[in-house]
Amino acid sequence: MSTIEHWVGGARVAGNGTRTSPVFDPATGAQRSEVRLASTDDVEAAVRVARAAYEQWSQTSLSRRTKVLFSFRELVNRHAEELAGLITDEHGKVLADALGEVQRGLEVVEFACGIPTLLKGDYSDQVSTDIDSWSFREPLGVVAGITPFNFPAMVPMWMFPIAIACGNTFILKPSERDPSVSMRLAELWQEAGLPDGVFNVVHGDKEAVDAILDAPEIAAVSFVGSTPIARYIHERGTANGKRVQALGGAKNHAVVLPDADPAAVADHLAGAAFGSAGERCMAISVAVTVGEIGDRVVEAVSARARAVQVGPGRDPGSEMGPVVTREAQQRIERLITSGAAEGAHVAVDGRGHTVAGHESGFFVGPTVIDAVVPSMEVYREEIFGPVVSIVRADSVDEAIALVNANPYGNGTAVFTSSGEAARRFVRGVHVGMVGINVPVPVPMAFYSFGGWKDSLFGDRHMHGPEGVGFYTRAKVVTASWPRAEDGPSFHFPTAR
Ligand code: NAD
Numbered sequence: 001m002s003t004i005e006h007w008v009g010g011a012r013v014a015g016n017g018t019r020t021s022p023v024f025d026p027a028t029g030a031q032r033s034e035v036r037l038a039s040t041d042d043v044e045a046a047v048r049v050a051r052a053a054y055e056q057w058s059q060t061s062l063s064r065r066t067k068v069l070f071s072f073r074e075l076v077n078r079h080a081e082e083l084a085g086l087i088t089d090e091h092g093k094v095l096a097d098a099l100g101e102v103q104r105g106l107e108v109v110e111f112a113c114g115i116p117t118l119l120k121g122d123y124s125d126q127v128s129t130d131i132d133s134w135s136f137r138e139p140l141g142v143v144a145g146i147t148p149f150n151f152p153a154m155v156p157m158w159m160f161p162i163a164i165a166c167g168n169t170f171i172l173k174p175s176e177r178d179p180s181v182s183m184r185l186a187e188l189w190q191e192a193g194l195p196d197g198v199f200n201v202v203h204g205d206k207e208a209v210d211a212i213l214d215a216p217e218i219a220a221v222s223f224v225g226s227t228p229i230a231r232y233i234h235e236r237g238t239a240n241g242k243r244v245q246a247l248g249g250a251k252n253h254a255v256v257l258p259d260a261d262p263a264a265v266a267d268h269l270a271g272a273a274f275g276s277a278g279e280r281c282m283a284i285s286v287a288v289t290v291g292e293i294g295d296r297v298v299e300a301v302s303a304r305a306r307a308v309q310v311g312p313g314r315d316p317g318s319e320m321g322p323v324v325t326r327e328a329q330q331r332i333e334r335l336i337t338s339g340a341a342e343g344a345h346v347a348v349d350g351r352g353h354t355v356a357g358h359e360s361g362f363f364v365g366p367t368v369i370d371a372v373v374p375s376m377e378v379y380r381e382e383i384f385g386p387v388v389s390i391v392r393a394d395s396v397d398e399a400i401a402l403v404n405a406n407p408y409g410n411g412t413a414v415f416t417s418s419g420e421a422a423r424r425f426v427r428g429v430h431v432g433m434v435g436i437n438v439p440v441p442v443p444m445a446f447y448s449f450g451g452w453k454d455s456l457f458g459d460r461h462m463h464g465p466e467g468v469g470f471y472t473r474a475k476v477v478t479a480s481w482p483r484a485e486d487g488p489s490f491h492f493p494t495a496r
Contacts (some may be wrong), residue, residue, distance in 0.1 A: 004035040004179050006042065006203055007186040009049040010196025015042035021176045021205065026092030026322040027312035029360035035179045038204035043171075043211035046200045050142040050169040051217050053197030058139050058167040060195075062116045069165055071192035073109045076102065079188060083181055087152055088313035090178035092321040092362065093276045095313055098153075105157030107445035108463050112161035118468045119166065131480045137472035139167030140219035140243065144212045146233065148225040149175035149324050150279045150384075156182060158449065159222045160199060162467040168219075169198045173212060177324055179203050213237050220470065222462065223247065224281075226382070227408070227454045234457035245458040245470055247281075247450060249382040250410035253391075254284045254439055255399040255425065258291040260415035266300030268415070272439035273301075273388035274308050274366045277323045281455075282411045282433070282440045285383060286372070288391045288399045298347055298370050298390055305348040305366035305388075311355050322362040323385055329362040332385030336367055339378035339389070345370040350386060374402065382408070396421055400428045409452030413439050432456065 003020065005012040017039035022031045038046075057065075076083070084098035091098070112118075121136035145159040152174060160170045174182040182201045189199045202208055212218055213236045220243040223233040227248035237244035254272070256265050265287075272284035289297050311318035323329050333351045340346050350365030364385050372379050372389040379389055393399045403412050413435035414425040422436045432451040435441030443449050443464065450461025460470040 001031070002033045004033055004183065004203065006036060006038060006046070007183055007201040008046045008197075009053075009200070010190055012183075015039060015045070017042050017204070017207075023090055023177065023179065024325065024362075025089055026324055026362045027314070027358055029326065029362060032089065033180075035176050035203045037176065038202045038208040038211070040207060040211040043202055043204070043208050044215065046171050046202045047142055047215045047217050049197045050171055050200055053195060054139075054141055054169045057164075057169055057195060057198045060167070062119065065165060065167070066113060066115060068193045069109060069113045069115070069161065072161075072189055072194070073106065073113060075188040075192055076106050076109060076185070079184070080106070083153055083184060085314070086181040086184055087178065088321070090180055091149065091152060092313050092324060093279070094318045094321050095316070097276050098313070101151055101154040104442070104445075105154040108157050109161040111445040111463065112165040115165035118465070119472070127478070131478060133476065133478045135474055135476040137166075137468070137474055139472055141168060142171065142218050143168045143220040143222070143471060144171040144173065144218050146173045146209055146212065146221065146223045146225070147175060149177035150276070150281065152178040153181045153185065155224045156185070158224070158463045158467070162463060163222075163471045164194070164198060166468060166471040168471055169200075171200045171202055171212065171218070173202050173204055173208050176203060176205055209233070210236070213242070214240060216240075218242060220244070221246075222470070224462075230457050231454075243470065245450075245460045245462060246456070247462065248455050248457065249384075249408060250281045250283075250451065250455050251286060251382055251406055251408045252282060252284050252411040252413075253286045253288050253399075253403045253406065254413045254415065255396070255403065256287055256289045256293055256297055257396060257414065257416040257418065257421055258293045259417045259421075260293065261417075262293055262296040262300050265297055265415045266304050268437075268439040269297070269301045269388060270304035270308065270366070272413075274305065274320050274386040277320055277364065278386040279323060279384055280440070282442050284388060284413065284439050286379065286389050286391055288393050288402055290393050290396060290399050294390065294392050298368065301388065302347045302368045305368050308366045310353060310363055310365055312358055312361065320366065320386060323364055324362065326362055328385065329364055332364050332383055332387065335378050335381055335383050335385075336369065336387060339369045339372065339376055342376045342378070344372045344376060344378060344389070374405070396424065400425060404428075404430045407454045410455035411435070411441055411451065413437075413441060432461070
């Protein structure tokens with residue numbers, strides 16, 4: 001049984017934490033390895049290393065930093081398939097999807113390669129007589145990222161390329177469910193020429209997270225995960241004086257208007273609800289059908305659901321892999337059961353789904369639940385599995401009201417052929433990321449990613465321009481080079 005260690009100061013370290021956590025292959029249900037869980041001491045040791053590395057890295061010129069980023073970009077690109085394999089083996093998602101995840105992370109690295117332009121400040125000549133003023137942004141120091149299991153490469157890569165490009169040093173606390181890909185990324189950083197100690201990986205659970213939140217030398221924390229933990233991270237981190245952005249869970253609604261094409265909608269819904277076994281924070285988990293199109297959508301999406309090839313992620317024929325753990329599988333099945341018990345109609349039932357040769361894998365089949373109403377548990381809970389609930393509405397306004405009544409506000413989409421209706425929808429919804437005939441409207445790396453309401457605590461979205469803002473702080477300089485004949489001044493200058 002191999003043991004996955006931490007990566008601190010450019011080397012694998014065991015630390016003094018004595019606890020470990022099992023890492024599974026979700027396709028077989030077998031344990032693959034174990035990962036060390038850091039103690040508070042282990043985190044503090046990593047912070048000291050990152051702090052020492054900050055002294056030099058923050059003074060490293062923009063052009064040298066950019067060269068490291070370009071090298072890292074090339075290495076990630078070259079090793080994309082290897083990285084995808086590591087993701088599939090521990091997360092379960094199919095290889096093509098894992099490769100897509102690496103690609104989306106890579107795009108943030110490419111964005112960060114433009115850091116000399118992104119960090120350009122402003123300059124005002126002669127703001128007063130013989131006085132000039134300029135502004136620029138400086139790094140924060142040691143910053144940390146705490147990330148979820150569902151995108152073990154992409155979500156950390158929303159954070160660290162920009163944080164490091166800005167001159168910070170970084171401590172990543174990845175999910176303990178699929179920790180290996182972050183170790184390989186650490187090696188690639190080293191190969192790219194990043195000085196040791198600038199990027200560190202500390203594995204762990206609540207003990208490690210609390211140590212990060214309490215470490216006085218950590219200036220900022222980026223978090224992505226479930227809403228209860230996001231709220232906790234934000235409260236404890238900010239109480240300790242840190243800058244915190246904490247992205248939480250989601251319940252993304254797709255609204256299908258009567259003028260949409262049901263077949264195209266069904267294709268989009270199937271991809272958005274069942275891709276990655278529904279374990280995406282931007283997955284569509286609720287389809288709100290407006291008017292009579294509902295029956296045709298249910299029929300078409302049910303046909304798509306039955307046709308999905310479910311199997312191990314490394315099998316090229318698989319379109320959907322297993323879910324991440326046995327507990328996740330059981331939780332999803334329990335929620336489907338609760339929907340049926342509360343009066344919804346399970347049109348396609350993924351409970352008890354088995355894959356030949358992988359009978360112990362954590363599989364759940366694609367599931368369509370019709371006639372769902374907001375009071376049901378299956379509607380209220382974030383299921384995070386391959387389950388789409390269909391809610392019927394009579395009007396666009398009723399559909400918008402449903403979206404807005406939901407405590408989450410991550411993503412939403414509208415399917416329609418009416419520009420007027422789409423515009424009304426975009427302007428009316430209280431949600432951070434909106435798609436028009438695009439089911440999973442994840443912003444590109446040069447825009448910023450973030451939800452509203454219980455999907456984000458803090459006021460900065462992730463990556464893109466907001467990421468640069470999060471990982472830096474502003475300094476404004478006012479400069480005068482006095483001449484010998486100027487006397488002292490005892491008042492704020494009036495215009496001079
Ligand atoms: P999670 O909240 O269980 O874990 C996220 C991180 O928090 C992990 O690193 C974990 O080790 C740590 N953690 C877990 N319990 C903790 C505790 N009690 N105290 C301190 N730290 C703790 O989330 P997950 O199951 O890994 O990921 C799935 C969730 O993440 C879903 O809710 C999903 O919607 C959300 N997510 C959101 C986004 C987004 O952009 N909003 C993106 C991806 C995932």
